[in-house]
Amino acid sequence: MTPILQLRSLGKSFVTGNHTVQALTNITLDVAQGECLAIVGESGSGKSTLANLVLGLITPSTGEILFEGAILPVRRTLPHRQAIQLVQQNPASALNPRRSVGASLRLALDVHGIGTPRERPDLVAQLLTDVGLPAAYASRAPAALSGGQRQRIAIARALACQSRLVVLDEPTSALDVLVQAQVLHLLDRLRRARGLTYLFITHDLGVVRNIATRVAVFSKGRMVELAETGALFTAPGDPYTRRLISAVPVITKEEKIMRNTLGGLQ
Amino acid sequence: MSTLDIRNLHLSFKLHSGLVHVLHGISLSVAKGERVALVGESGSGKSVTARIVLGLLQELRGARITGHVAFQGQDLSALSPRARHALRGTAMSMIFQDPTSSLNPVYRIAPQFREVLARATPGISMEAARARATTLLDEVAITEPARVLDSYPFQLSGGMNQRVMIAMALANRPALLLADEPGTALDVTVQAQTLDLMRDLVAQHGTSVLFISHNLGVVREFADRTCVIYKGRIVESGPTEAVFEAPGHPYTRALMAAQPRITGGGLPEIAEADSRFLASAVIHGGLA
Amino acid sequence: MIRSLRILSANPLSLVGLALVGLVILAAAFADFLAPFPEHRGAVVDFVNFNKPPDGTYFMGTDLVGRDMFSRILYAYRISLLLGVVVLAVAVPVGVTLGLMAGYLGGWWEYALMRITDVFLSIPPLVLAIAIMGVLQPTLLNGMLAVTAMWWPWYTRLVYNITRGEKVEGYVLAAEVIGASRAHVMFREILPNAVPAIVTKMTLDFGFVILIVSSLSFLGLGVQPPTPDLGSMVAEGARYLPDSWWLAVFPGLAILIAVFGFNLIGDGLRDILGPDR
Numbered sequence: 001m002t003p004i005l006q007l008r009s010l011g012k013s014f015v016t017g018n019h020t021v022q023a024l025t026n027i028t029l030d031v032a033q034g035e036c037l038a039i040v041g042e043s044g045s046g047k048s049t050l051a052n053l054v055l056g057l058i059t060p061s062t063g064e065i066l067f068e069g070a071i072l073p074v075r076r077t078l079p080h081r082q083a084i085q086l087v088q089q090n091p092a093s094a095l096n097p098r099r100s101v102g103a104s105l106r107l108a109l110d111v112h113g114i115g116t117p118r119e120r121p122d123l124v125a126q127l128l129t130d131v132g133l134p135a136a137y138a139s140r141a142p143a144a145l146s147g148g149q150r151q152r153i154a155i156a157r158a159l160a161c162q163s164r165l166v167v168l169d170e171p172t173s174a175l176d177v178l179v180q181a182q183v184l185h186l187l188d189r190l191r192r193a194r195g196l197t198y199l200f201i202t203h204d205l206g207v208v209r210n211i212a213t214r215v216a217v218f219s220k221g222r223m224v225e226l227a228e229t230g231a232l233f234t235a236p237g238d239p240y241t242r243r244l245i246s247a248v249p250v251i252t253k254e255e256k257i258m259r260n261t262l263g264g265l266q
Numbered sequence: 267m268s269t270l271d272i273r274n275l276h277l278s279f280k281l282h283s284g285l286v287h288v289l290h291g292i293s294l295s296v297a298k299g300e301r302v303a304l305v306g307e308s309g310s311g312k313s314v315t316a317r318i319v320l321g322l323l324q325e326l327r328g329a330r331i332t333g334h335v336a337f338q339g340q341d342l343s344a345l346s347p348r349a350r351h352a353l354r355g356t357a358m359s360m361i362f363q364d365p366t367s368s369l370n371p372v373y374r375i376a377p378q379f380r381e382v383l384a385r386a387t388p389g390i391s392m393e394a395a396r397a398r399a400t401t402l403l404d405e406v407a408i409t410e411p412a413r414v415l416d417s418y419p420f421q422l423s424g425g426m427n428q429r430v431m432i433a434m435a436l437a438n439r440p441a442l443l444l445a446d447e448p449g450t451a452l453d454v455t456v457q458a459q460t461l462d463l464m465r466d467l468v469a470q471h472g473t474s475v476l477f478i479s480h481n482l483g484v485v486r487e488f489a490d491r492t493c494v495i496y497k498g499r500i501v502e503s504g505p506t507e508a509v510f511e512a513p514g515h516p517y518t519r520a521l522m523a524a525q526p527r528i529t530g531g532g533l534p535e536i537a538e539a540d541s542r543f544l545a546s547a548v549i550h551g552g553l554a
Numbered sequence: 555m556i557r558s559l560r561i562l563s564a565n566p567l568s569l570v571g572l573a574l575v576g577l578v579i580l581a582a583a584f585a586d587f588l589a590p591f592p593e594h595r596g597a598v599v600d601f602v603n604f605n606k607p608p609d610g611t612y613f614m615g616t617d618l619v620g621r622d623m624f625s626r627i628l629y630a631y632r633i634s635l636l637l638g639v640v641v642l643a644v645a646v647p648v649g650v651t652l653g654l655m656a657g658y659l660g661g662w663w664e665y666a667l668m669r670i671t672d673v674f675l676s677i678p679p680l681v682l683a684i685a686i687m688g689v690l691q692p693t694l695l696n697g698m699l700a701v702t703a704m705w706w707p708w709y710t711r712l713v714y715n716i717t718r719g720e721k722v723e724g725y726v727l728a729a730e731v732i733g734a735s736r737a738h739v740m741f742r743e744i745l746p747n748a749v750p751a752i753v754t755k756m757t758l759d760f761g762f763v764i765l766i767v768s769s770l771s772f773l774g775l776g777v778q779p780p781t782p783d784l785g786s787m788v789a790e791g792a793r794y795l796p797d798s799w800w801l802a803v804f805p806g807l808a809i810l811i812a813v814f815g816f817n818l819i820g821d822g823l824r825d826i827l828g829p830d831r
Contacts, residue, residue: 042453043424055731081733093724098746104725111733147308148538154728161732176307176480181524181536188533203454206483206526210533233528247458249483251510251522254529282564 002069004165004197005031010063012049023049024221036191036198038212045218047201051169055086082112085158089170091150095142101153102138108160127156132186148179167199184211205248209233217241267339269442269474270296275333277314288314289498301475303489311498312478316444320360321350338441355385359435363447365427369419375430376415386438402433406463425456432464443475461488482525486510494518496543504550514548568822574815582632589625597780608800615800627808630782637698638763642756645702649709654740657717674707680769687775697776701766712755716748750827758820761813768809784809
């Protein structure tokens, strides 16, 4: 089956003033339909640039991106916009503070003509229930919701578009531990139930271990390792990956043992 | 005599809509040279506790504080505002979550250092301040102190700024260091280095630390004792190892279970709020 | 509504403002009923009762041709409010739209629009109005035109700055990723977030419009006799201070009440509409 997303020798450089920053170099990667591919890296690794390229917010300097077998044009069309959506890191700013959350969800339905105008309020109610919120929340303002609840709305917005590929840029980094657990659980459940594909960008290796099917490790704009999740953690190939795993502050003895074992391999 | 002793601290805010209770009788203490973590989620009251210790919250209109806070045996509420102000930056200091934004962006590092040093040595000259700062920056493993002193915060990396902030906080050899989510804004490798550094320095100088965090892993690595705070109440406290290996309180257990492990184990379904979280506190090994 | 009143009552000055503005509006609306001598708003002369100090019949005295000052002030409020509404009704939509476009579309749009705005802003407002009036016939309509022409750039600058700030927020990004049109993003996403600042400025401006028109009239360039205008009245009366003090003082106070009232309300509005993030 054709991979849903194919990156071919993708590169991006930014020119500021008189120097050039090479944000991404020669990235070739396939994303299979229905998988959760984690993109892991520290700041400067290029993971945000990758997200922006996939979303069509910036254009590649070199290489190309194929979605469902066809090259993505520089100017995205509405069907492209529908198929690829985004869940951002900061739930506070992701929703328009002066519109109700229902209106923000409605926008997605209106732009892509999903359902008839009559049906849309019911669709909004359904979306809220799908992400575990009461349908009555549709009339609430974002300020009246907690961070976790806002993030659920952001997820509902991606679902509203009936997207097939969701780019998640640090979706739980700004959330508390218990809330994060809930949102991760929700994301996992939705992916399996609806056959969604996730491009999950994060720096949190604990999250990666439990939600991703495959992991791509980025460092300074290059992809240094790509492996199945289990394999990456039990036998990481690249020294940078080992260094990343060794640096994670962990809470259980088992994790400590694992970390020290890997650290010893350096 | 413990460095910091908090007994039955209550905090409420009077707003338009009524009285909002934030802290419901917090008690904790930090012995000399001890590193105590206050762990909780947002809204638990952990950050306001630190600000009360520093005396930063008392000036807020509408803040109602009762309870006992003693620093090195001295009751802080008995001090005049001026005396309290004198403690800040000298005997007590604080480091914050985001190092780059906590430093003044329009001044270079050197004048900011001098400002800090002047708290203990009023009227210190620029040359003396620079010399002292160079020694301090060396302690935090900064190899080019002169370059750093002449830079603006935005010219330095997050990790570098965090180390500068630690150096500044420890400059006047405080008895108590308050750290609000240190390292959270940093990459994980840099965070690990920073924590190691902090641990070494405070051990070296015998500084007591009250460490506020929502990151369980960081707490496990760094703290001698852990206090878990939920909705303004301490629900569990004790030596870190005891609390983490055998958590007694339902809330602590939920926090541990919710933390994704690098060894795997899947994504458990955890309730965000549970009536069991309001169970009475679990204290390991008696009150310190 | 109740929340708004509660916020206003926490700030007693804005209640004062509300009261003053209420008075002005009532005076303007019901001038026909409140004025003891309604016909005095026109070209009436009464050389028996001219230049009289305030007394039982003429609460604020009479002017140099014998017209009742109080009646004329009431009608003058009507003109002032009308001018304020018309000027803002034209200047604000134009200014806001240009500001949104310059801020969001960027590129040539931003460059061209903001340079034009800068040109207008660099000329002192009154000077610009005088210049325009110098070219056109001094009628009420032209007066409104002149004031409108100098007013819109302030809104453009305000909304431009707000738009540039909001443009990088997550919800704008989300709308763009969803595929919303640029018009939607500007008017349905960004504009609602600029509304508190715009409305607050409009209330403050009301007072200023009145002041500017009064200044123009003072210089003889605005409203023409016999239509009553507070500024003209102050101009005529100023020459006779301190003897016939009522000729200048009452219209002056009337201007003060209106401007002050609107200013105080503006502050209260800012609190009500303020940040709800």
